[in-house]
Amino acid sequence: MGNIEDIVDSLENKISKVLHKLELLKLANSKLNEELEVSKKEIQNQKLLVANWEEKYEALKVANTILGGDDNKRETKLKINALIREIDHCIAQLSD
16 A cells, blocks of 8 residues: 555656646746747837838938939939829829
């Protein structure tokens, strides 16, 4: 009978250890999920920042071309034409 009690005690100890490890893993998983969310937000903020800088860069290129730079005249003309088409489209929608 003592042998069965030892086996049961051993199983209880092993189950206790497994449950403890499970709790530790749950805590670690929770922490990793929080870090993941923080990282996702940071990536989103960085993407917005990059998009903002790209927009500023494009505006600066157009401004430099208008001020007399010869490097991007074709791009500026295309951009101005696109803006004019957009304005014409808006006016057409307002006229309807």
